[in-house]
Amino acid sequence: MTNSNTVHEGKPWGKDVVVDIADGIAWVAINRPAKLNAMSAELAFEMLATLDALELDESCGVLVLTGVGDSWSAGMDLQDYFRAVDKMNPMEKAQVYRANAAWQWGRLVDYPKPTIAMVNGWCFGGAFTPLVACDLAIAAEDAVFGLSEVNWGIIPGGIVSKVLTEVMSQRDALYYAMTGENFDGRKAADMRLVNEAVPKDRLKDRTIEVAKSLLEKNPMVVRATKTAIKMSKSLSWEQSSEYLRAKLDQTIALDPERGREKGMRQFLDEKSYGPSGFSVGGVEASGIVSHPLPSPLPSRERECQLPSPLAGEGLGERGNCVRTTHSKPGRTNLISLGCKHTAGKRDGEI
Ligand code: ACO
Numbered sequence: 001m002t003n004s005n006t007v008h009e010g011k012p013w014g015k016d017v018v019v020d021i022a023d024g025i026a027w028v029a030i031n032r033p034a035k036l037n038a039m040s041a042e043l044a045f046e047m048l049a050t051l052d053a054l055e056l057d058e059s060c061g062v063l064v065l066t067g068v069g070d071s072w073s074a075g076m077d078l079q080d081y082f083r084a085v086d087k088m089n090p091m092e093k094a095q096v097y098r099a100n101a102a103w104q105w106g107r108l109v110d111y112p113k114p115t116i117a118m119v120n121g122w123c124f125g126g127a128f129t130p131l132v133a134c135d136l137a138i139a140a141e142d143a144v145f146g147l148s149e150v151n152w153g154i155i156p157g158g159i160v161s162k163v164l165t166e167v168m169s170q171r172d173a174l175y176y177a178m179t180g181e182n183f184d185g186r187k188a189a190d191m192r193l194v195n196e197a198v199p200k201d202r203l204k205d206r207t208i209e210v211a212k213s214l215l216e217k218n219p220m221v222v223r224a225t226k227t228a229i230k231m232s233k234s235l236s237w238e239q240s241s242e243y244l245r246a247k248l249d250q251t252i253a254l255d256p257e258r259g260r261e262k263g264m265r266q267f268l269d270e271k272s273y274g275p276s277g278f279s280v281g282g283v284e285a286s287g288i289v290s291h292p293l294p295s296p297l298p299s300r301e302r303e304c305q306l307p308s309p310l311a312g313e314g315l316g317e318r319g320n321c322v323r324t325t326h327s328k329p330g331r332t333n334l335i336s337l338g339c340k341h342t343a344g345k346r347d348g349e350i
């Protein structure tokens with residue numbers, strides 16, 4: 001993280017929160033490195049205002065939450081949160097609790113843009129709340145996590161105990177919260193507390209890779225997708241079924257890109273596009289080109305080894321057609337990752 005935007009005219013961040021925006025990604029970092037990014041009462045107000053501002057900022061397509069230096073967040077600041085709050089009158093206290101809960105959970109869990117927690121180091125106690133609130137989490141393999149509350153004579157408060165139930169198994173949550181034992185990023189990935197753990201020197205690149213794949217998607221559909229998944233968890237089957245039907249219709253009706261209509265037309269009528277091609281590099285239908293029917297004919301199981309005409313344009317890791325999605329006998333179109341095989345029937349084949 002650079003601190004290039006530490007002073008940012010007219011923006012709510014710049015002190016305990018720094019923001020860098022590049023290529024559609026807003027890198028939001030807690031900036032209290034001397035305290036290992038422990039979270040103070042004051043930070044809550046700055047972070048809340050930052051999240052609100054970035055929500056409206058069109059240059060932010062994906063939000064990455066991280067920490068300046070080698071720590072993600074050492075949890076609630078024992079001095080500047082707990083002791084500070086102890087000295088407050090009940091109304092001030094209520095305001096701090098509300099602001100803290102609002103940024104760590106309320107805003108983030110329902111953020112209208114994809115959010116990724118990039119866990120670059122320590123992640124303790126209260127830091128589990130924003131960690132779980134983010135849609136995705138990628139950790140350094142050697143990041144250290146700990147539900148250390150038990151060692152401080154408190155329960156995982158705020159809503160830490162509750163957020164654990166969203167992503168951890170009952171056994172894991174109880175084990176780590178009751179023992180206070182630390183675990184590393186690899187273990188966090190094994191337990192599915194984070195999506196994956198990567199070596200520290202690859203953490204930023206991997207995060208950019210994931211962010212980019214999200215940026216290539218239809219933003220409205222990505223937003224509705226995350227809401228659908230998060231909401232469904234707490235709805236009954238009947239409610240969920242009704243809600244998802246309504247949510248689907250809402251998305252179709254409001255999608256400014258008319259993605260569903262376009263995809264169906266291109267696939268069914270124009271035969272110019274297959275969803276698997278679409279998912280790699282976000283190349284539009286026009287990017288899918290033809291090459292002669294390969295031999296042997298690719299199947300779902302077999303890879304087509306012909307060089308992709310789109311090699312070098314972000315399609316196919318090895319520059320080949322890598323997976324075939326359609327190879328039904330009698331069909332003349334074989335749409336694979338980035339390539340559309342077109343040819344008539346060949347003697348002896350299909
Ligand atoms: N609150 C306040 N200050 C903190 C916190 C915290 N949660 N975590 C670290 N700091 C401060 C330290 O007091 C120290 O300040 P100082 O230099 O002014 O003395 C500075 O950050 C660096 O910390 P060290 O302890 O010196 O760093 P070290 O690398 O030795 O240890 C570790 C890192 C293990 C993370 C240690 O700082 C620690 O245990 N911190 C507390 C983590 C924790 O349990 N957090 C949860 C609190 S409870 C909750 O969140 C609900």
Ligand code: V55
Pocket residue numbers: 076097100104125126129149155156157158159160
């Ligand atoms: C904790 C966290 C809090 C809080 C009180 O996990 C205790 C400990 C996230 O806020 O307000």
